[in-house]
Amino acid sequence: MSAIFPKWTNRLPLLIIIGAILIGTTVVGAVWYYCTPKYTRVGYQPIQPVAFSHNIHVEQVGMDCRYCHSAVEKSWFSNIPAASTCMNCHNQVLKDDPKLALVRESAATGKPIPWVQIHKTPDYVYFNHSVHVNRGISCVECHGQINKMDEVQHAKPFSMSFCLECHRDPAAKIRPPEKITDLNWKWSDDPNVAAQTQRAQGEKFVHDWKVESLQNCSACHR
DSSP, X not given: OOOSSOGGGGXXXXXXXXXXXXHHHHHHHHHHHHTSHHHHOTTOOOOOSSOOOHIIIIIISOOXXXXXXXXXXXXXXXXXXXXXXXXXHHTTSSTTOGGGHHHHHHHHHOOOOOOOOOOOOOTTOOOOHHHHHTTTOOHHHHHOSGGGOSSOOOOSOOOHHHHHHHHHOGGGTOOOGGGTTOTTOOSOSSHHHHHHHHXXXXXXXXXXXXXXXXXXGGGTOO
């Protein structure tokens, strides 16, 4: 009497077990990588060649973000200032501080300071700083409270879901243009009042500025 099933089916349980292990390992590996700070870069805080404190310059001295990042309102990227910008102040303030030796050298020679890049979108993503800044999206929405950081770290995930959360409801994030670089600003100290005002004013800004809630692939992947 011939067998009901072909002989190769005898190996089927083993193949199923091996397949389950491979699939499980792949899923665990993917989640481990794509859902952790290694991929999202959250918490990434490299040592920089010059210790620069945003907390001192912004919170204590009161400098505006745009003094150093001067291209942010008119360019797709946010520029890193040249050492000559630093020396506008530091040729008088702490001019002989040994911690600023590399800044003085860079200003004198024109050789850029080798800053370590922290915030970076994937190569397949197009992001235009000027479009967002000129439509009421503050630095704090993507960079966190960078004004309070003594050492800059990557505070937000920059994932697709992170971007889409804002693109689906821009009214929840948009603020008055004059408050873009005031990272401590809020509508009210009362959370309920702040939320209600943000909703009302945000929707007004979206309407008045004709803000498009772009969610199609080509908006970011060009």
